[in-house]
Amino acid sequence: MSLPLDDLARKGILKAGREIGEQATPQAVEEVASAAIRKPPIVIGENMERVRRYAQKIGGETIDDWLGGRKWTPELNDEFINTVKREGREIVDIGPDFNRRLRYRLDPTDPLGRPPSIVYGRERRQLSGYPNYRRVYERFWKYGGGVPGLDY
Amino acid sequence: MSISSSECQEFARLVQKHFAFLADYGFKRAYQYEVSSSTFCKVVYLGKNVAIEIYLDVRDNYVGITVVKVINGVPKDKLHGGFHADLGDYLKRRGRFRKIPIQPFESSIETALAIWAKHLYLEGGEILEDTPHSLPITDMG
Numbered sequence: 001m002s003l004p005l006d007d008l009a010r011k012g013i014l015k016a017g018r019e020i021g022e023q024a025t026p027q028a029v030e031e032v033a034s035a036a037i038r039k040p041p042i043v044i045g046e047n048m049e050r051v052r053r054y055a056q057k058i059g060g061e062t063i064d065d066w067l068g069g070r071k072w073t074p075e076l077n078d079e080f081i082n083t084v085k086r087e088g089r090e091i092v093d094i095g096p097d098f099n100r101r102l103r104y105r106l107d108p109t110d111p112l113g114r115p116p117s118i119v120y121g122r123e124r125r126q127l128s129g130y131p132n133y134r135r136v137y138e139r140f141w142k143y144g145g146g147v148p149g150l151d152y
Numbered sequence: 153m154s155i156s157s158s159e160c161q162e163f164a165r166l167v168q169k170h171f172a173f174l175a176d177y178g179f180k181r182a183y184q185y186e187v188s189s190s191t192f193c194k195v196v197y198l199g200k201n202v203a204i205e206i207y208l209d210v211r212d213n214y215v216g217i218t219v220v221k222v223i224n225g226v227p228k229d230k231l232h233g234g235f236h237a238d239l240g241d242y243l244k245r246r247g248r249f250r251k252i253p254i255q256p257f258e259s260s261i262e263t264a265l266a267i268w269a270k271h272l273y274l275e276g277g278e279i280l281e282d283t284p285h286s287l288p289i290t291d292m293g
């Protein structure tokens with residue numbers, strides 16, 4: 001018997017599956033959906049410290065789990081996002097690291113600040129329109145916000 | 153930028169160099185909580201009530217510090233009934249985060265470590281005291 005949450009997740013994943021492969025048989029899409037439901041969600045966001053901490057809390061996985069010890073490169077980062085999309089995995093976005101962005105905004109020469117991450121920005125673009133994407137952060141203004149319980 | 157475990161070891165060596173003063177306050181390296189992964193290196197100093205976690209986010213070449221509440225000898229963040237905060241944000245909320253000029257090192261990572269170390273040493277007195285009240289149980293609000 002499916003739980004209501006499973007049903008909701010299944011619907012989202014089925015939609016993702018259809019968009020990924022319109023020519024796939026319903027049975028194949030269903031298999032992808034079932035597999036995706038069994039796998040933990042993927043957590044993305046700016047600053048791996050935040051990403052790891054949040055993933056640990058919700059039982060999610062990060063790019064480190066997918067890399068499995070391989071050296072990180074921007075190309076592998078792209079491949080990671082494409083792979084989890086293809087699998088129909090739920091992707092949880094914890095958003096920007098507003099602290100370091102604000103430090104950069106106040107003083108672009110501050111070594112403790114950072115402009116918006118190119119890597120994270122690219123991930124967001126890759127995920128544009130992806131139906132099994134879930135945003136869990138709030139933005140109060142351009143340089144303020146975060147995930148309740150994690151950032152404030 | 154990509155990284156190997158030996159590069160995390162090099163990061164840990166630089167952390168040790170700039171944060172050696174933590175030993176004077178009773179903080180000890182807690183290797184069991186440290187991380188060396190493809191995208192992330194973390195060095196942890198554990199006190200009785202406070203843990204200081206110094207990390208490198210490899211993908212953005214960013215160095216940061218998180219201060220975490222220690223409960224019964226274990227670091228517990230806000231997600232697990234304790235408290236954690238970005239050091240800069242924590243000090244800023246207390247009006248103690250000022251720009252600290254420093255002679256840059258050859259490596260931007262080392263420069264960031266040197267600045268963070270100065271912030272902690274000069275402005276983080278109550279954190280270094282490592283008392284049960286050094287960090288709140290819940291968020292500062």
